[in-house]
Amino acid sequence: MSVKTSTCPSGNEKVILFGLLMDTNARLAKGLNEELEKACRLPLAWFDALLQLRKAESGRLKMNELANAIVHSTGGTTRLIDRLYEAGFVAREQCPTDRRAIYVTITAAGNAKLDDALTTHLEFLQDTMADRLSGVERETLSTLLAKLNAH
Amino acid sequence: MSVKTSTCPSGNEKVILFGLLMDTNARLAKGLNEELEKACRLPLAWFDALLQLRKAESGRLKMNELANAIVHSTGGTTRLIDRLYEAGFVAREQCPTDRRAIYVTITAAGNAKLDDALTTHLEFLQDTMADRLSGVERETLSTLLAKLNAH
DNA sequence: CTATGTTAGTTGCTAATACAACTATTTACA
DNA sequence: TGTAAATAGTTGTATTAGCAACTAACATAG
Numbered sequence: 001m002s003v004k005t006s007t008c009p010s011g012n013e014k015v016i017l018f019g020l021l022m023d024t025n026a027r028l029a030k031g032l033n034e035e036l037e038k039a040c041r042l043p044l045a046w047f048d049a050l051l052q053l054r055k056a057e058s059g060r061l062k063m064n065e066l067a068n069a070i071v072h073s074t075g076g077t078t079r080l081i082d083r084l085y086e087a088g089f090v091a092r093e094q095c096p097t098d099r100r101a102i103y104v105t106i107t108a109a110g111n112a113k114l115d116d117a118l119t120t121h122l123e124f125l126q127d128t129m130a131d132r133l134s135g136v137e138r139e140t141l142s143t144l145l146a147k148l149n150a151h
Numbered sequence: 152m153s154v155k156t157s158t159c160p161s162g163n164e165k166v167i168l169f170g171l172l173m174d175t176n177a178r179l180a181k182g183l184n185e186e187l188e189k190a191c192r193l194p195l196a197w198f199d200a201l202l203q204l205r206k207a208e209s210g211r212l213k214m215n216e217l218a219n220a221i222v223h224s225t226g227g228t229t230r231l232i233d234r235l236y237e238a239g240f241v242a243r244e245q246c247p248t249d250r251r252a253i254y255v256t257i258t259a260a261g262n263a264k265l266d267d268a269l270t271t272h273l274e275f276l277q278d279t280m281a282d283r284l285s286g287v288e289r290e291t292l293s294t295l296l297a298k299l300n301a302h
Numbered sequence: 303c304t305a306t307g308t309t310a311g312t313t314g315c316t317a318a319t320a321c322a323a324c325t326a327t328t329t330a331c332a
Numbered sequence: 333t334g335t336a337a338a339t340a341g342t343t344g345t346a347t348t349a350g351c352a353a354c355t356a357a358c359a360t361a362g
Contacts, residue, residue, distance in 0.1 A: 014276040015269070017293050018179070019202070024300040025176035026222035028169070045348085051170070063311060071177035076349045078312055083348095100310040100357045118166070125165040132298050141295045142168050147283050148292070149175040196318080214341060227319045229342055234318090251327045251340040 032124050039120040042113060045070070046084060047121070050114040053090065053106040060105040062095065089113055183275050190271040193264060196221070197235060198272070201265040204241065204257040211256040213246065240264055 033044040052069040053061055061069065067077035081104055084090040089110030095101035106114070133141065184195040203220040204212055212220065218228035232255055235241040240261030246252035257265070284292065 013289065013293075014280055015272060017289055017296075018183075018272075018276055018280075020293060020296045020300065021172075021176055022180060022199070023222065024296045025172055027300060027302070029173060030222060032169075043348095048173070064309085071174065071181060073350050074311065075313080075351075079348075095310095098310080098358070102311070121166060121169075125169055129165055129169075129299065132301055133295065137295055137298070138164065138168055140291065141299070142164075142171060144284065144288055144292045144295070145168075145171045145175045147288070148280065149171065149178060150283055151178070194318095215339085224320050225341065226321070226343080230318075246340095249328070249340080253341070 028128065031128065032121065035120055035124045036117055040113070040117045042117050045080060046087075046089070047114070047117050049080060049084060050089060050106055050110055050117075053104060054111070054114060060093070060103045062101050062103055066104055084110070179279060182279065183272065186271055186275045187268055191264070191268045193268050196231060197238075197240070198265070198268050200231060200235060201240060201257055201261055201268075204255060205262070205265060211244070211254045213252050213254055217255055235261070 029044060036042045036044055036047055048070050049066065052066060053059075056065075056069075063077055063081070064074060066081070067074045070077070070080075072080065081090060081092070085092065087109075089107055091105050091107055093103040093105055095103055129138070180195060187193045187195055187198055199221050200217065203217060204210070207216075207220075214228055214232070215225060217232070218225045221228070221231075223231065232241060232243070236243065238260075240258055242256050242258055244254040244256060246254055280289070
């Protein structure tokens with residue numbers, strides 16, 4: 001029994017699209033993670049956290065903002081930042097206006113590591129993306145993903 | 152310092168596209184996982200494994216084929232199938248031509264559970280996808296993801 | 303001002319996954 | 333045929349992440 005002939009004929013196209021999104025992401029993430037580990041000894045989760053910190057307008061994020069940006073639980077983010085702190089890539093700052101809150105900032109070492117990792121990242125994307133999608137196609141894909149990702 | 156003005160100006164558009172893909176996937180997967188847990192008590196990983204088994208032409212997959220289909224390690228797949236077996240959703244069959252290999256098949260209970268989950272899944276996709284992307288846009292997105300996912 | 307509720311972050315616990323080492327089997331080839 | 337290499341799957345171990353309970357701080361209503 002194939003999916004096509006199963007109980008939900010009408011929405012099948014969406015199931016397939018969603019499956020394709022998950023699969024594409026999983027394979028690319030796996031490939032990038034391997035590359036980053038090999039070339040930079042940097043787990044993808046660390047890369048993502050550092051990238052989100054750099055992307056932040058103010059150059060820093062509160063724990064819960066970071067957790068949301070990397071789509072982790074707050075507990076998981078606490079531990080992740082513990083590890084990044086151990087490695088010297090981030091620092092914690094008290095928030096002057098709210099003593100519950102903590103700002104996470106990227107350190108010079110963190111920035112250097114991120115630059116390094118971005119080089120690897122770009123090589124990887126060049127290899128996996130450049131010859132598969134044209135510039136126009138990449139732009140279209142971006143637009144569609146952004147629409148789909150609207151919160 | 153924003154990403155735009157940092158060390159890799161030329162490939163930035165790709166970094167952003169990739170980030171968008173990861174982020175979109177993470178948020179949708181998280182949402183779907185919550186829905187499936189709530190409505191069916193079925194983890195997304197179980198759903199994915201059952202769906203891959205149903206999608207298989209022969210109605211069954213060897214362990215390593217399944218591992219590849221769900222993008223897991225073989226070790227992780229062994230444990231996942233252990234759990235699905237405990238729950239009665241899959242069975243293991245010896246391969247008659249290769250005594251090392253094991254076929255994983257979906258049981259009647261597994262099929263019933265998957266049908267149930269697909270209903271939830273479709274409702275979720277209807278909510279998150281239908282009003283954000285048109286039919287044509289979904290088709291375009293599928294095409295582009297398939298190109299990007301070429302192995 | 304105090305009490306109640308909400309928010310930010312951490313910690314204990316558990317579950318899930320990857321990696322590497324291992325066994326069993328098959329394949330290649332000399 | 334006999335041995336080495338490759339392949340399929342499992343298991344020990346460590347890492348990682350989520351959830352729920354917890355503490356501390358802030359906000360709001362009385």
